[in-house]
Amino acid sequence: MNRAYKVILSTAVWLFTATSVVAMTYCMPTPSRKVTSNYGERWGRVHKGMDIKVQIGDTIRAAFDGEVVKSAYNGGGYGNYVIIRHEKGVETLYGHLSRNLVKEGVKVVAG
Numbered sequence: 001m002n003r004a005y006k007v008i009l010s011t012a013v014w015l016f017t018a019t020s021v022v023a024m025t026y027c028m029p030t031p032s033r034k035v036t037s038n039y040g041e042r043w044g045r046v047h048k049g050m051d052i053k054v055q056i057g058d059t060i061r062a063a064f065d066g067e068v069v070k071s072a073y074n075g076g077g078y079g080n081y082v083i084i085r086h087e088k089g090v091e092t093l094y095g096h097l098s099r100n101l102v103k104e105g106v107k108v109v110a111g
C-alpha cells in the first residue's frame with residue numbers, strides 16, 4: 001500500500017504521496033467519528049492505521065471512490081478485511097470486520 005499523508009478539509013481530502021498531490025471527495029467510513037487509536041507510535045511500535053469505534057454489525061463505507069482489490073480473511077491481525085484502490089494508486093484498508101459484503105473487482109463510491 002502506498003504511504004499517504006492526509007489533511008481533512010470539510011469533505012475534501014488532499015493526499016500527499018511520494019509522487020503527487022491528489023484531491024478526492026471524502027466520506028467518513030463509519031457511523032462513529034470516535035478515534036480510539038491514531039496512526040503513529042503505540043505500545044513501543046508504529047501503528048500503521050487509525051482505529052475508529054464502531055458497533056458489531058455497523059456498515060463500513062468506502063472513504064473514497066475506487067475498486068475493491070481484496071476482500072479476504074487474515075488470521076494474523078486484520079481478520080476480515082477489504083482493500084480499495086483509489087486514484088493515483090492510493091489504497092485504503094478496512095480491517096477487523098465482522099464480515100465482508102463486497103467482492104473483489106466491484107467499483108464503489110464514497111459513502
